[in-house]
Amino acid sequence: MTSTPHQEQSASAVVSLRRVSRTYGEGTGRVAALDEVSVDIDRGGFTAIMGPSGSGKSTLMNVAAGLDDVTSGEVMLAGRPLTHLDDDARTRLRREEVGFVFQAFNLVPTLSARENILLPFELAGRQVGAEQQRWIDHLVLTLGLGERIGHRPSELSGGQQQRVAIARALASRPSVIFADEPTGNLDSRSSREVLTLLRTAAREYGQTIAMVSHDPVAASYADRILVLADGRLVGDHGPLSPQQISDLLIGFEVGAA
Numbered sequence: 001m002t003s004t005p006h007q008e009q010s011a012s013a014v015v016s017l018r019r020v021s022r023t024y025g026e027g028t029g030r031v032a033a034l035d036e037v038s039v040d041i042d043r044g045g046f047t048a049i050m051g052p053s054g055s056g057k058s059t060l061m062n063v064a065a066g067l068d069d070v071t072s073g074e075v076m077l078a079g080r081p082l083t084h085l086d087d088d089a090r091t092r093l094r095r096e097e098v099g100f101v102f103q104a105f106n107l108v109p110t111l112s113a114r115e116n117i118l119l120p121f122e123l124a125g126r127q128v129g130a131e132q133q134r135w136i137d138h139l140v141l142t143l144g145l146g147e148r149i150g151h152r153p154s155e156l157s158g159g160q161q162q163r164v165a166i167a168r169a170l171a172s173r174p175s176v177i178f179a180d181e182p183t184g185n186l187d188s189r190s191s192r193e194v195l196t197l198l199r200t201a202a203r204e205y206g207q208t209i210a211m212v213s214h215d216p217v218a219a220s221y222a223d224r225i226l227v228l229a230d231g232r233l234v235g236d237h238g239p240l241s242p243q244q245i246s247d248l249l250i251g252f253e254v255g256a257a
């Protein structure tokens with residue numbers, strides 16, 4: 001793991017940013033959402049991306065996933081130079097290598113839980129093989145969705161909907177899952193369940209997860225905590241308690257106010 005500019009990409013990196021900047025606007029309205037950020041996200045890690053509002057967390061996630069262009073610098077995703085691919089190639093790479101979990105769950109309301117989980121395969125025009133089906137059955141069981149699998153999102157609780165979204169993200173075993181405030185809409189019990197699931201996915205299945213969060217409790221489930229302030233990477237820590245994370249953030253929150 002490294003956050004040092006100029007260093008070579010580590011062999012186990014799934015996502016690598018090298019001196020990535022992303023600016024919006026022109027002249028006096030110019031905002032550097034990301035300012036020369038270099039970081040590797042290694043295989044099998046559960047990384048929390050934290051920082052005050054406007055510090056660049058969503059921008060980091062969007063450029064790392066190829067949803068947004070960089071202004072300068074390089075992004076490697078699953079060994080491919082994202083910054084050099086055209087839109088079609090980038091979309092394909094994203095479909096093959098990236099899973100997403102959002103605060104708003106983003107499930108298709110007219111589809112059942114099962115159909116939502118299988119949707120990425122359908123969109124990518126991929127068949128679900130026997131081994132994949134066993135994996136999906138295992139996920140559905142482990143995530144406690146067995147009895148709810150034929151239900152539509154509106155018939156599920158928030159926590160159950162987020163578990164469907166996590167099953168959908170895990171189903172194709174993507175190189176990396178980006179989770180954007182995945183517990184933002186959940187009560188504390190459902191949040192704990194979802195965060196435990198994400199941690200288990202990293203520890204037991206070797207699933208790489210990068211999670212944007214404001215919440216020190218959520219970030220305490222991660223094994224690495226990156227801190228952004230004003231578009232720069234200002235902290236790179238191992239696992240910390242919620243209190244330690246709050247203490248860490250206080251200086252930056254005050255600075256950003």
Ligand SMILES: Nc1ncnc2c1ncn2[C@@H]1O[C@H](COP(=O)(O)OP(=O)(O)OP(=O)(O)O)[C@@H](O)[C@H]1O
Nearest residue numbers: 024025031032033052053054055056057058059060
């Ligand atoms: N499309 C855009 N056009 C102009 N400015 C933008 C755009 N997207 C982001 N910004 C600016 O870039 C900076 C970083 O935004 P970003 O959304 O990445 O921050 P964030 O840390 O995710 O914030 P939050 O925690 O509030 O979601 C902010 O100053 C924001 O106003």
